[in-house]
Amino acid sequence: MIKKLSLLLLSLLFLQGAEALYAQGSLSSPSAGSLGFRLDGGVQYAVGAGQAKGPTAVQPMGGVGVFYYISPRFRAGLDYNYSRMIRETSNGTLSKLPDGGVAGDVYRDQKTHFHSLSATGEYNLLAEGPVSLYAGAGVGAIIAAGKVYTLGVKNEIKPGGAGNSIQITGHNESHSFVSPFIPVSFTLEYEFLPQVAVCFEAGYRFVIAGKNEFSPNGQAFGLLGLRFNL
Numbered sequence: 235m236i237k238k239l240s241l242l243l244l245s246l247l248f249l250q251g252a253e254a255l256y257a258q259g260s261l262s263s264p265s266a267g268s269l270g271f272r273l274d275g276g277v278q279y280a281v282g283a284g285q286a287k288g289p290t291a292v293q294p295m296g297g298v299g300v301f302y303y304i305s306p307r308f309r310a311g312l313d314y315n316y317s318r319m320i321r322e323t324s325n326g327t328l329s330k331l332p333d334g335g336v337a338g339d340v341y342r343d344q345k346t347h348f349h350s351l352s353a354t355g356e357y358n359l360l361a362e363g364p365v366s367l368y369a370g371a372g373v374g375a376i377i378a379a380g381k382v383y384t385l386g387v388k389n390e391i392k393p394g395g396a397g398n399s400i401q402i403t404g405h406n407e408s409h410s411f412v413s414p415f416i417p418v419s420f421t422l423e424y425e426f427l428p429q430v431a432v433c434f435e436a437g438y439r440f441v442i443a444g445k446n447e448f449s450p451n452g453q454a455f456g457l458l459g460l461r462f463n464l
Contacts, residue, residue, distance in 0.1 A: 267303065268464060269302055269464045270303070270461060271298065271461075271464070272311075272459055272461045273298055274297045274299070275294075275297075275457065276296075276456045276457035277292045277293065278317050280293065280319055280450035280453050281450055282443075282451035291320075294318070295315055295316070296315065297315035298314055299311050308356070308357050310353070311353070313350075313351070314350070315348075316348065316349055320345050321345075325338060325342075335390040337387065339386045341384070342383070343382065346378050346380030347378065348376055348377075349376070350376050351374055351375055352372055352417050353372050353373055355370060355371065356368040356370035365424050366424075366425075367420065367421070368420070369419075370421065371416070371418045372416070374416075375414045375415065376413045376450075378448070379408070379409070380408070380410075381406060381408050381409070382406070383404065384404065384406075385403070411448060411449050413443055415439040415441040416442075419438075430460065431461040432458075433459055435455075438452060438453065438455075439453040439454075441453060
């Protein structure tokens with residue numbers, strides 16, 4: 235109990251000290267023409283990837299970025315993010331063969347690496363202070379590559395039951411694609427040291443998947459990271 239109260243007291247003193255530094259000018263709003271960079275890590279959901287109707291399992295995600303302040307409240311940036319999707323799907327519906335029996339793919343193991351590049355513009359919705367809330371939008375593209383292992387079955391039934399056969403097949407194939415997307419995001423930042431802010435970003439990518447069956451239709455993500463103003 236004493237340790238918890240001590241940690242709470244230290245946290246309050248730290249926040250009060252940060253506020254005091256900001257009031258004295260040690261923590262200041264970024265000036266027009268200044269640069270910065272960011273480091274992020276978090277999780278992502280891919281919606282509709284690999285013939286899936288719902289969201290996939292959670293995926294780890296990490297990224298870096300640079301940005302330029304056009305004004306103290308508006309900045310433009312370039313971002314790179316990486317994530318990896320591992321998805322297993324099964325199919326319980328097989329196609330009927332003309333002469334009797336069924337055939338089709340029953341299992342798929344998909345592994346895909348996503349490299350995402352985007353250019354965004356962000357506007358701070360809050361007044362000058364240590365806390366900022368940026369709303370952002372832009373354009374980007376997913377450059378993806380991976381492999382898919384598929385297991386299939388074929389059960390042929392002959393008239394009279396003579397010559398019935400069951401075949402099990404498996405094949406491994408590579409896939410790659412490039413899908414453009416439109417990202418939207420909200421980023422909450424708290425500047426706790428001069429030129430350094432901790433931030434939480436939540437957003438969604440509207441992916442233009444085209445005809446590629448492995449491309450997601452959308453990506454929802456949440457990131458926790460640091461922003462450094464130079």
